[in-house]
Amino acid sequence: MKKLTNSKLTWITALPACVFTILVKVLQSLGVQLPFDDYIVSYGVIAVILAMFVINIIFIATDRKTSPVHILNRNIPAALFALLSSVFVTAYSVLAIIQILQAGAINFVAIVTAGFGVLSAIGFVIVALAHFQGRNYMPRMGAYLLVLPCWSCLMLISEFLNNRQKSALTIDPIKLFTFLFAMIFLYMVSMVIATIDGKNPVKACFLYGLPMAVCGIGYGVSVITGVFVNGLDFSENSLGFAFFAISLYALSVIAELTAKLKTTDEQIAVFDAGDIDENNRMYGAEGDDLLIPEENSGDYDYDYGSATVEAEDFVTELDYNYLEEKDKPINAPSDEEDYIVATESDTDENDDAIYISKDKAESFESGILERQYEEMSEEQSKRIDDLIAEINTSNNE
Secondary structure: OOOOOHHHHHHHHHHHHHHHHHHHHHHHHOOOOOOOOHHHHHHHHHHHHHHHHHHHHHHHHOOOOEOOOOOOOOOHHHHHHHHHHHHHHHHHHHHHHHHHHHHOOOOHHHHHHHHHHHHHHHHHHHHHHHHHHOOOOOHHHHHHHOHHHHHHHHHHHHHHHHOOOOOHHHOOHHHHHHHHHHHHHHHHHHHHHOOOOOOOHHHHHHHHHHHHHHHHHHHHHHHHHHHHHHOOOHHHHHHHHHHHHHHHHHHHHHHHHHHHOOEOOOEEEEEEHHHHHHHHHHHOOOOOOOOOOOOOOOOOOOOOOOOOHHHHHOOOOOOOOOOOOOOOOOOOOOOOOOOOOOOOOOOOOOOOEEEEEHHHHHHHHHHHHHHHHHHOOHHHHHHHHHHHHHHHHHHHO
């Protein structure tokens, strides 16, 4: 049974706030006369969302269990919504470039924003691939994924510039807050996908992703309702469609985190990515079983082939006894005797790490090595024993 962490409690405030926002924005778009002026209703919606955000801060601040690392699972809805986001962001950015060229006036901020929009569309495709495969990227990929929050930031700046001569009472603030929360959420989810070390990007996805989703759904619903009332103008509506898709992507990701996130007692992160190729050669990440040839010369020149597919989930040091008790690291569970620690060669400067779950690490020996060893013949087992003894003798000398 999954442990209930305080971060998951953020749904309690997000769901009613989302229902309230959708209801109000639909009524506004349909032209229904409400008891208050439109600007009061619009800012009232933002007040509800900010109240939700403040309450969620308390939930997040008191959460001491959620691991800062999340190993992605295959998430088809998140992948599909990421692809939809890419399509709408591309359409909006290309149309913006066309309008700039037709106007004949050079708007530097608009051009840069549109350019980042195209780069962000590519970024959403990369994110979709990660969710389709259910695999995290290396930290260096996070450098490119930064185009996503940068694009949201530029959208926020452009919106301020476009409305600088308008009264604050005539501007719907939900659009601005959508850009604001999206900028932070896309930064945090990029850290999760690219396994970038941070204070706790997983908890931050709950904190900023849910208000972004509420704002984005409210903004998107108002645009979609407006299409039924006034007809479709894709150049005007594409941005609303884009953030509606991004909001649904955020909900899909947070739903995965809610169902699959691990606590700090369950999650371990210590492996050096520089050893991946060598470790795969030794233990394998796909293909056949560990191969011990039928015919061996007297020098025991064994052929170590690929291990079972269970090895796909993790990498371990070539000559490291991962169950050997070492000085317990600061973040190690207090009630466990067997745990994985960083090798002596690891340094803080190495930002490439493979993150694994504790249960998979502990099943490595019993699930692969011992099972393979038991399937060997008695003669093959004796040969391996002799080889191990020879290696130990050589090390002692």
